[in-house]
Every structure is written in C-alpha cells, then in structure tokens.
Amino acid sequence: MSIQVTGLYKHFGNFTALDNVSIEFPTGGLVALLGPSGCGKTSLLRVIAGLERPDSGSVHIHGKDVSGLDIRDRQIGFVFQHYALFRHMTVFENVAFGLRAKPRSQRPNDTAIRAKVNQLLALVQLEWLADRYPAQLSGGQRQRVALARALAVEPQVLLLDEPFGALDAKVRKELRRWLRQLHDELHITSLFVTHDQEEALEVADHIVIMNKGRIEQHGTPEQIYHAPQTEFVYQFIGSSNVLYHNDHGYSFAADGQDEALKSYCRPYDFQVSAEQQHGSLPAKVMRKLPLGNTIRIEAEALLPMAESAIIDVDLAHNDPLLAQIHQQDVIWLAPRRTVQFSR
Ligand SMILES: Nc1ncnc2c1ncn2[C@@H]1O[C@H](COP(=O)(O)OP(=O)(O)OP(=O)(O)O)[C@@H](O)[C@H]1O
Numbered sequence: 001m002s003i004q005v006t007g008l009y010k011h012f013g014n015f016t017a018l019d020n021v022s023i024e025f026p027t028g029g030l031v032a033l034l035g036p037s038g039c040g041k042t043s044l045l046r047v048i049a050g051l052e053r054p055d056s057g058s059v060h061i062h063g064k065d066v067s068g069l070d071i072r073d074r075q076i077g078f079v080f081q082h083y084a085l086f087r088h089m090t091v092f093e094n095v096a097f098g099l100r101a102k103p104r105s106q107r108p109n110d111t112a113i114r115a116k117v118n119q120l121l122a123l124v125q126l127e128w129l130a131d132r133y134p135a136q137l138s139g140g141q142r143q144r145v146a147l148a149r150a151l152a153v154e155p156q157v158l159l160l161d162e163p164f165g166a167l168d169a170k171v172r173k174e175l176r177r178w179l180r181q182l183h184d185e186l187h188i189t190s191l192f193v194t195h196d197q198e199e200a201l202e203v204a205d206h207i208v209i210m211n212k213g214r215i216e217q218h219g220t221p222e223q224i225y226h227a228p229q230t231e232f233v234y235q236f237i238g239s240s241n242v243l244y245h246n247d248h249g250y251s252f253a254a255d256g257q258d259e260a261l262k263s264y265c266r267p268y269d270f271q272v273s274a275e276q277q278h279g280s281l282p283a284k285v286m287r288k289l290p291l292g293n294t295i296r297i298e299a300e301a302l303l304p305m306a307e308s309a310i311i312d313v314d315l316a317h318n319d320p321l322l323a324q325i326h327q328q329d330v331i332w333l334a335p336r337r338t339v340q341f342s343r
Contacts, residue, residue, distance in 0.1 A: 003157060005048065008057035010052065016213050017213055019212065021040075025189060031205075047059065061156060075153070079158070079161070080162075085149070092131065095120055095148045097152075117152070129145075143163055144178075158190040161192075206220060231264075239266065242263070250263070252301035252311070262341075270333045273332045274325060280333055283311050284328060285298075285330075294315070297325075313333060
C-alpha cells in the first residue's frame with residue numbers, strides 16, 4: 001500500500017477536524033476525498049503532505065514512516081485550487097523551478113532540465129506556451145502548468161486540493177477527463193480533494209467519503225453509488241426523496257406512526273402515471289426542469305401528509321408521459337425501489 005494513515009487526530013482548539021482516521025490508499029490509484037465543507041478533507045491532505053502535524057497518529061508512504069519528516073523530504077507534488085504559479089516567471093521557468101531549487105548535488109544540468117521541462121510541457125500539451133507568463137494564460141492552462149510543475153520533481157505521491165474548483169463548468173469537465181488520461185499514463189498515486197460528487201464519480205477509481213472528521217465509507221465509485229452503507233453517504237451522493245413505509249404501504253409523511261420506517265427513493269426509481277395505480281401516491285406537478293437527457297419533475301406531495309414536501313421525479317426526455325402532464329396536474333408515484341437504513 002502506497003499511503004497508509006493510522007489513528008490520525010487533529011484538533012483546532014475544541015474542534016475535531018480529524019477524528020481517528022485510518023485508511024490505506026492503493027498504489028497507483030486516483031483517489032477522491034469527498035465530503036461537505038468542513039468535514040476534514042483538506043486537513044487530511046495537509047497531514048499527509050506534512051504541512052500540518054497531527055495531534056496523534058502516523059503517516060506511512062511506501063511503507064516508510066514519514067510522520068517526523070519535513071514536507072521537502074516526503075517527495076510529494078502539490079496542486080492547489082488557486083494557481084500558485086510564480087507570476088514573474090515564464091511557463092517554462094515555473095515548471096523548471098523545482099528542479100533548479102534542488103541541492104547542487106542532485107540538481108540536473110541545464111540541458112537535462114531543458115529536456116525534462118519540454119517533456120512535461122508536451123505531456124500537458126502546452127509546449128507552445130513555454131514563453132508566456134501566467135497572466136497570459138487561461139485558468140485551465142494555468143492548472144495544467146501547475147500540474148507539470150508538481151510532476152517535475154518526480155513525486156512519489158501527487159496531492160490535489162480542489163484543483164479545478166475555481167474554473168467554469170466546461171473547463172472543469174475538460175480538465176477532469178484530461179487528469180484521468182494523464183493518470184492512466186503515469187500511475188502516480190494521487191489523492192484529490194473535491195466536494196463535487198459528479199467530479200469524484202467521473203474521475204476517481206476509489207472514493208473516500210468523509211463526514212465530521214471521520215471516514216463514512218470508501219470504495220469504488222460503483223460501490224459508493226450503488227451500495228451506500230450509511231444514510232449520510234446515500235443522501236450525499238445523489239438526489240433522494242423521503243418516504244415512510246408501514247403495513248399499509250408507502251406514504252409521504254410519517255403521520256406520527258412510530259413504527260413507520262423511514263425510506264429513501266431516488267428520483268428515477270418511481271413508476272409515474274397520470275392515473276391512480278395500486279399503491280401509488282399523489283403529487284402535484286410544480287415545475288419541469290430540462291436536465292439534458294432527463295427531465296426532472298418537481299412535484300408537491302399531496303395527502304396524506306403533515307407538511308408540504310417537494311418530491312423530485314426523473315423521467316427520460318422522450319418519455320411519452322411528459323406530453324400528458326402539465327403544471328398543477330396530479331401525477332401518481334409508485335416507488336419501485338427504496339432503501340432503508342437501520343438506526
Ligand atoms: N488552521 C486552522 N485553524 C482553525 N480551524 C481550522 C484550521 N484549519 C481547518 N480548520 C477547521 O477544521 C475543519 C476542517 O477543515 P478542512 O479544511 O479540513 O475541511 P474541508 O473538508 O477541506 O472543507 P472545505 O471543502 O470547505 O475546504 C473546518 O471546520 C475548519 O474551519
């Protein structure tokens with residue numbers, strides 16, 4: 001195992017940012033640390049990097065205990081959300097920086113540095129911008145330079161903290177795909193922090209879900225999406241609706257019945273009909289939202305219910321039912337698949 005953290009605790013005053021975190025990250029994997037704001041993702045990354053000292057616990061990289069080592073001695077490459085490129089240096093010089101900063105005994109000569117930087121710029125497809133300054137680049141180009149710079153010193157591990165966070169949606173998508181391809185070529189063990197589920201599912205081959213300083217679940221994107229082990233993971237990873245289940249079937253409200261079991265249903269797991277069906281629940285169509293291939297219907301749950309609740313229902317864009325249902329119409333929803341979590 002390439003990175004192993006054991007029993008990590010980190011407090012900031014009374015606040016527990018890391019609460020007994022232990023995990024092994026696979027060699028050569030591209031792992032997403034995913035979770036809501038403040039759950040401890042960045043703290044974990046910083047402890048692995050050596051930018052932050054844990055209160056207790058250890059970090060091993062390739063089997064070696066690096067807990068006492070300085071960041072410079074951990075052979076880690078970094079990319080942050082806000083481009084930390086040197087503004088007064090060209091793209092070429094930015095990428096060369098880590099090589100030129102090495103101690104004299106390890107520093108490659110000028111010819112070797114030039115060859116290495118050109119090779120990295122080719123890898124990130126930016127050779128043609130070698131002489132530009134950061135201010136003359138787009139956001140996406142700057143992040144690619146930052147990545148080339150991080151790779152220049154041949155790190156054992158690459159850590160990326162919301163690397164595409166500051167970019168617009170289209171560029172983010174392009175860079176995600178590109179990061180995935182690059183990783184498939186280089187296989188450097190990489191961890192990236194994101195709070196964007198879609199980004200994690202699309203890019204990573206392993207996802208770690210964090211909540212309140214703890215690891216809730218980790219696994220492949222398929223395991224996380226299709227077999228969430230906790231209520232938190234289920235709710236965090238996609239849209240869901242709350243239903244209650246008792247001997248008579250499903251309802252949108254608990255109706256004060258203690259024995260009614262809280263259940264969740266994904267928006268695409270309803271059988272939708274314009275007429276009442278056995279076991280179906282009524283809801284009034286409020287809005288239809290075009291989400292590409294899917295049309296999301298926001299519907300207000302009707303009786304029996306205690307308070308107003310909006311139910312999300314997804315239909316394929318070419319579902320013939322869509323032509324029949326309009327705003328304020330009543331539709332009937334029968335849950336096809338629900339999930340319950342023990343408490
Ligand atoms: N240097 C610090 N001093 C005090 N509190 C801190 C410090 N660094 C982090 N924290 C707190 O620790 C908690 C975890 O922070 P962390 O940055 O690890 O979260 P995160 O999951 O990366 O969140 P985000 O997605 O918002 O960046 C937060 O509540 C934060 O306010």
